[in-house]
Amino acid sequence: MTQADLFAGALVPDPIPESLGPVQRVAELRRQLQHHAHRYYVLDAPELPDAVYDRLFAELQSLEADHPELRSADSPTQRVLGTVLDGFTPVRHALPMLSIRTETDTTAAGAEAFDARVRRELGLMAEDPPLEFVAELKFDGLALNLRFEHGVLVQAATRGDGESGEDVTHNIRTIRQIPLRLQGCEAAVLEVRGEVYMRRDDFEALNERQRALIAAGAKGEKTFVNPRNAAAGAVRQLDAGIAAKRPLSFFAYGLGDVQGWAVPPTHSALLDALAAMGLPVCADRVVTRGAAGLVDFHRLMGEKRDALPFDIDGVVYKVNDRVLQEKLGFVSREPRWAVAHKYPAQEQITRLLDIDIQVGRTGKLTPVAKLEPVFVGGTTVSNATLHNEDETRRKDVRVGDSVIVRRAGDVIPEVVGVVLEQRPPEATASEPFDLYKRLGGQCPVCASPIEREEGEVDWRCSGGLSCPAQRKQALLHFASRRMMDIEGLGDKLVDQLVDAGLVNGLPDLYRLSLESLATLERMGEKSAANLIAAIDKSKSTTLGRFLFSLGIRHVGESTAKDLARHFGSIERLMDARLEELLEVSDVGPVVAASLRHFFDQPDQPKTHREVVAQLIEAGVHWPDEVGTASDAPRPLLGKTLVLTGTLPKLSRDEAKALIEAAGGRVSGSVSKKTHYVVAGAEAGSKLDKARELSIPIVDEAGLWALLNTP
Ligand code: IVH
DSSP states (O other): OOHHHHTTGGGSOOOOOTTOOHHHHHHHHHHHHHHHHIIIIISSOOOSOHHHHHHHHHHHHHHHHHOGGGOOTTSGGGSOOOOBOSSOOEEEOSSOOOOOOEEOOOSTHHHHHHHHHHHHHTTOOTTSOOOEEEEEEEESSEEEEEEEETTEEEEEEEOTTSSEEEBOHHHHTTOTTSOSBOTTOOOSEEEEEEEEEOOHHHHHHHHHHHHHHHHTTOTTOOOOSSHHHHHHHHHTOSBHHHHHTSOOEEEEEEEEEEESOOOOSBHHHHHHHHHHTTOOOOSOOEEEEHHHHHHHHHHHHHHHGGGSSSOEEEEEEEESBHHHHHHHOEETTEETTEEEEEOOOSEEEEEEEEEEEEEOTTSBEEEEEEEEEEEETTEEEEEEEOOSHHHHHHTTOOTTOEEEEEOOTTSOOEEEEEOGGGOOHHHHHSOOOOHHHHHTTBOTTTOOBEEOOTTOSOOEETTGGGSHHHHHHHHHHHHSTTTTOOTTOOHHHHHHHHHTTSOSSGGGGGGOOHHHHHTSTTOOHHHHHHHHHHHHHHTBOOHHHHHHHTTOTTOOHHHHHHHHHHHOSHHHHHHOOHHHHHTSTTOOHHHHHHHHHHHHSOOSSSOHHHHHHHHHHTTOBOOOOOOOTTSSOOTTTTOEEEEESBOSSOOHHHHHHHHHHTTOEEESSOOTTOOEEEEOBTOOHHHHHHHHTTOOEEOHHHHHHHHHOO
């Protein structure tokens, strides 16, 4: 199937008739490009393959080059004008940009207080019907005023002090979500207010690029502490070319000055109208009555918060009816008809008391910040990761500093930056962090020398399994759920077992007895019996799980599975040469080298081969796997397939087994890396996604054809 087939039908624009002169052609191209940019950037629902869009764009560019008289500021070609300013021009806002009262009580009471206050101010009685509100998200970005005249974007300004801000039109024009011309809006003046922000994935990608620039020796480049900070930096760039490389997004949420437009009677209708004009309006919004609906929204969005693609710091409630809004009016630059209801902050500033260094399973040495305890992201945090020496130096984190700690969702707390303005003199006088010096070149647990390989960011303890810290981590890893799954073997117990000398290596686990366990403190008879039973149960496993549980560097769950499937036996894997390892799908030079290193290097006090032999001797076993190395042809080697819907004959498990036997992999979600989507009856969003990404779609017969291709 080709791209053209997938986008077949009404979706591909009709060719523009040859007979049209340049004036009409330019107008038609701009109309089509604007429509498709809106589908792509705002609605996230493109109708065109990128290549077709690019072709239309190139045609418009060439027409404009041939006919300079047809150029126009609202043409899609005119986003990045290469403007570099000396400074920002102040802009006096036609209507002041207000702020909003914040309800700091993050419980349901915050919403109830707002409802009660508004009712009181409107003179409503208990028996009067509940008020209608709109609940929206409170985006964590920067407020922006977009001024459109006769539908064309003429100015974008920051909030500034609310009375006057700065003209940032040159940068805002580069945001593809913001239309340069509104659809169906002839208003003499329409000022749209909203929030410019950076998505989290865009932020991560930007920091990744910045890190690469810094590593390559670029001067004056830095990374950003959070998406808000990165967005602020991009908006206040003097060079629009640089701003264009810092991906920003926008949500409209209100109005400024309006002339010649009948503003809709409710806030919800206004948001709908702005969306219809082509502006991005966040879909997470509701119209609701009374405090209960607000409380629900606050809770629901609180649960959804970490899954959103952007940061929010709360929700906003607004009285829906504009007549009531006017009646309520303002107090000291804040509308009485709106309130922000916050969530617990995910970032806080606290003091760095010390930097500890932890030893991980593979000997990785991680600097960990010891913090003055601080309530952030819903819990009290007193330790946060500093990742590695490079990161710690780049952020120039020093003991005594005020640091910004972030804890979002399930992510482990991290130090994202230093508040340099608050650096105390002792910290200024101290030297930048140096992990090697700090440890005197020795592992803090076993005193083995530490080492850092060329091109690696991490220092490691060279002690291997003779280092108790690594031993403990290796045991925890081995016992975890997706590996040998030994229920009840958690970090406290592992500490006890290793510290008491009962377990020195993995095989020792299988030699534990009720008597030996009885010597441990706080170990009852019942828990000892449970542990022995759980250890016993773990003996029956699969080769894939077993390989994963050994903790070989760079060998994760799916690689372990691939290796098991390919070699079929542990002996064959342990004896495989580098070239043979490289034949396994998804095994590259790094993984192959790591495997060879693991099985070849004599690791004190035993070799890994011995460990494997002892585990097997202790009773660890798995069902035989055929192993596909060098046998049957593997037509799907290196291919990733996604199954969706119900196939006529094959069950999902059968289809999966066939694909895997043919060397392919089955993934649960469609991405650019998917090679084929196998679709059956009632296929859903995965099929849509495949169409969107132009990924070949096959049915059951098509799957058989793939499987049988020599
Ligand atoms: S309405 C008259 N709605 O929060 C009301 N503001 O102090 C004006 N913000 O910096 C604001 N999300 O940029 C409104 N959905 C939302 C918002 C929002 C974020 C920001 C706004 C301003 C601050 C309000």
